[in-house]
Amino acid sequence: MEILWFAIFALxxxxxxxxxxxxxxxxxxxxxxxxxxxxxxxxxxxxxxxxLANEVWLVALxxxxxxxxxxxxxxxxxxxxxxxxxxxxxxxxxxxxxxxRRRLDGARWRAFWDAMIAFGSLGLSFGWGMVLYxxxxxxxxxxxxxxxxxxxxxxxxxxxQHGRTFLAWRAPAMFSGSRSGSGxxxxxxxxQAPGSFGGFRSGRALALTGVLATLPALGVLAGAAPYLVxxxxxxxxxxxxxxMVLPITPVLVGAQVWVWRTFRPGKDAYRVPSFF
Amino acid sequence: MDVLDLARTxxxxxxxxxxxxxxxxxxxxxxxxxxxxxxxxxxxPAREKAARFWGQIYVINYxxxxxxxxxxxxxxxxxxxxxxHYAGDVFGAPLAxxxxxxxxxxxxxxxxxxxxxxxxPRWAHLACIWLVTLTAYASxxxxxxxxxxLQNPAGATVxxxxxxxxxxxxxxxxKTLIFAFPHVIxxxxxxxxxxxxxxxxxxxxxxxxxxxxxxxxxxxxxxAAVGIFLTMGTGFAQFAGVQEGKWDNSAAASxxxxxxxxxxxxxxxxxxxxxxxxxxxHRWRWAQRLLVVMTPLPFVLAxxxxxxREVGRQPWMIWERLTxxxxxxxxxxxxxxxxxxxxxxxxxxxxxxxxYVLIARAVRRGPRALDLGAPADxxxxxxxxx
Numbered sequence: 173m174e175i176l177w178f179a180i181f182a183l184x185x186x187x188x189x190x191x192x193x194x195x196x197x198x199x200x201x202x203x204x205x206x207x208x209x210x211x212x213x214x215x216x217x218x219x220x221x222x223x224l225a226n227e228v229w230l231v232a233l234x235x236x237x238x239x240x241x242x243x244x245x246x247x248x249x250x251x252x253x254x255x256x257x258x259x260x261x262x263x264x265x266x267x268x269x270x271x272x273r274r275r276l277d278g279a280r281w282r283a284f285w286d287a288m289i290a291f292g293s294l295g296l297s298f299g300w301g302m303v304l305y306x307x308x309x310x311x312x313x314x315x316x317x318x319x320x321x322x323x324x325x326x327x328x329x330x331x332x333q334h335g336r337t338f339l340a341w342r343a344p345a346m347f348s349g350s351r352s353g354s355g356x357x358x359x360x361x362x363x364q365a366p367g368s369f370g371g372f373r374s375g376r377a378l379a380l381t382g383v384l385a386t387l388p389a390l391g392v393l394a395g396a397a398p399y400l401v402x403x404x405x406x407x408x409x410x411x412x413x414x415x416m417v418l419p420i421t422p423v424l425v426g427a428q429v430w431v432w433r434t435f436r437p438g439k440d441a442y443r444v445p446s447f448f
Numbered sequence: 449m450d451v452l453d454l455a456r457t458x459x460x461x462x463x464x465x466x467x468x469x470x471x472x473x474x475x476x477x478x479x480x481x482x483x484x485x486x487x488x489x490x491x492x493p494a495r496e497k498a499a500r501f502w503g504q505i506y507v508i509n510y511x512x513x514x515x516x517x518x519x520x521x522x523x524x525x526x527x528x529x530x531x532x533h534y535a536g537d538v539f540g541a542p543l544a545x546x547x548x549x550x551x552x553x554x555x556x557x558x559x560x561x562x563x564x565x566x567x568x569p570r571w572a573h574l575a576c577i578w579l580v581t582l583t584a585y586a587s588x589x590x591x592x593x594x595x596x597x598l599q600n601p602a603g604a605t606v607x608x609x610x611x612x613x614x615x616x617x618x619x620x621x622x623k624t625l626i627f628a629f630p631h632v633i634x635x636x637x638x639x640x641x642x643x644x645x646x647x648x649x650x651x652x653x654x655x656x657x658x659x660x661x662x663x664x665x666x667x668x669x670x671x672a673a674v675g676i677f678l679t680m681g682t683g684f685a686q687f688a689g690v691q692e693g694k695w696d697n698s699a700a701a702s703x704x705x706x707x708x709x710x711x712x713x714x715x716x717x718x719x720x721x722x723x724x725x726x727x728x729x730h731r732w733r734w735a736q737r738l739l740v741v742m743t744p745l746p747f748v749l750a751x752x753x754x755x756x757r758e759v760g761r762q763p764w765m766i767w768e769r770l771t772x773x774x775x776x777x778x779x780x781x782x783x784x785x786x787x788x789x790x791x792x793x794x795x796x797x798x799x800x801x802x803x804y805v806l807i808a809r810a811v812r813r814g815p816r817a818l819d820l821g822a823p824a825d826x827x828x829x830x831x832x833x834x
Binding site: 220221222223224225227228229231232234235236237238239240242243245246247248249250251253254256257260261263264265267268271272274275276405406408409412413416417420423424427428430431434435443444445446447 | 507508511514515518519521522524525526527528529530531532533536537538539540541543544545546547548549551552553555556557558559560562563564567568612613614616777778779780784787788791792795796799802806809810819820822824
């Protein structure tokens with residue numbers, strides 16, 4: 173049972189990095205690829221239908237941590253108090269940006285919230301690198317350490333790469349449209365070989381950058397596995413959780429699959445205006 | 449203020465902000481689901497407009513429910529690690545279920561409902577909003593179960609220096625849960641009805657979209673009247689299960705008194721004045737003014753209810769088991785908690801104000817040029833040949 177719940181915990185963490193990773197990546201890229209308001213609208217519209225289904229993996233991860241690893245939960249979060257507070261504020265601002273950006277007309281309003289999305293995405297991505305560093309050291313040292321900062325940069329870059337692949341997978345027309353006007357040398361048309369900047373990327377390429385985005389988390393998980401299993405809640409608690417949660421797991425999986433089926437790229441890849 | 453006061457204030461501020469938005473979410477979700485159902489069955493464009501207009505109010509409100517909820521969830525581990533240390537094996541179970549069983553699905557289905565407009569098959573799209581409603585209620589149930597455990601630690605026994613879960617059935621049939629959960633649901637219904645009625649009354653005062661808002665005014669008044677009636681019933685039913693000595697706390701007792709008196713006055717107005725006259729309200733400006741003025745009151749009373757319940761629990765985190773002082777995370781300083789309190793209060797407070805302004809503007813704009821369910825204005829992405 174401890175192994176089963178460790179597997180669920182690990183799946184939630186990895187799933188968060190693989191899925192929310194591209195949302196945060198798109199957010200990071202807003203100031204880079206989204207120089208025009210129209211392009212930012214399209215970038216946000218491309219990720220919008222996934223965000224609610226993706227960010228919730230972290231909510232579930234935190235809830236699972238409370239239920240399965242109650243002793244660690246308090247130690248870890250309160251031990252990293254300033255960092256967790258900063259990451260929460262980043263998350264709040266990112267979400268507020270998404271929900272608010274289109275609620276009023278006006279270029280400055282939308283530009284402000286787009287900046288909040290980018291800022292929040294950066295804070296969260298960078299913060300995750302520092303959290304992973306702290307976890308790797310057994311929460312012994314301060315996360316503000318050159319290695320922690322370096323890991324923050326690495327995670328941010330991996331997310332940005334994942335986000336770019338996501339955009340090229342879901343909305344390749346956006347890139348061909350914006351690039352052809354600028355006369356860039358790496359002229360890209362949909363259908364061109366994967367690898368050229370901005371062109372179409374296959375689902376397989378998206379899966380690959382997704383795996384890359386999870387690597388830092390996977391490494392830490394592998395190292396922490398024995399401690400986590402050891403720190404599991406008692407069998408009585410895990411039994412109750414299993415009885416309540418396991419029967420509903422197919423519904424959880426089904427709902428996520430439904431999102432991916434509904435919003436898959438193709439004839440109706442993204443819509444502008446999108447609600448976000 | 450010392451660090452304990454700061455940490456308690458932080459929880460109170462974020463919790464109160466969270467519930468302001470949650471109580472409306474709980475009330476509006478079923479109403480929007482019913483409107484969507486009537487549209488799906490009849491195909492009537494007026495019904496579609498209603499589902500989209502009130503659905504938009506619902507989702508704008510939802511945004512703040514999410515972001516304040518995130519801060520709430522993580523605060524347990526941030527500032528109250530003593531709680532998870534002592535009782536995590538019991539208290540953690542309903543919270544884990546809330547996130548995994550309820551909110552995970554709620555968020556996923558909400559995304560499908562918002563962005564699946566015009567893409568999902570008609571009935572599948574309708575199913576999404578009902579699933580959102582169902583999981584929102586499940587979410588409220590698990591959170592109330594966790595809170596009820598703090599009021600009355602049923603289903604657990606002290607083993608060594610910690611609490612162990614010994615009776616899961618007792619955990620979910622806690623006497624401080626069985627009437628408190630329907631009380632919260634009924635309060636949500638009252639709030640949702642009042643917002644419907646208040647917003648409609650405002651539009652009728654401006655003589656805009658009379659037919660549309662006359663209909664929602666009547667729905668709102670009827671729902672609010674039933675809601676306040678059920679809120680009172682489930683409220684008084686709770687007194688049998690209240691812990692001995694809870695109202696010795698004078699702050700809790702005054703919040704309770706304020707809520708009960710205010711609720712009774714509102715019930716009088718709703719049940720004996722506005723409900724019997726519901727067919728005439730669309731013509732009477734005094735009644736419309738009254739409804740606009742009454743709209744914030746359910747929110748005030750809901751916060752009073754929480755203050756009574758939570759302040760009355762002091763100094764206990766878990767009634768007669770663990771004090772809030774012992775539940776606080778070790779090693780926190782007044783500087784750390786003061787800074788985070790200031791940051792959360794500022795950011796969430798500002799966002800809450802912005803959110804209410806956006807809701808007010810959405811009401812003022814009326815059921816036109818709606819963002820929710822807007823058809824694409826650009827030619828769809830060209831069909832790609834890959």
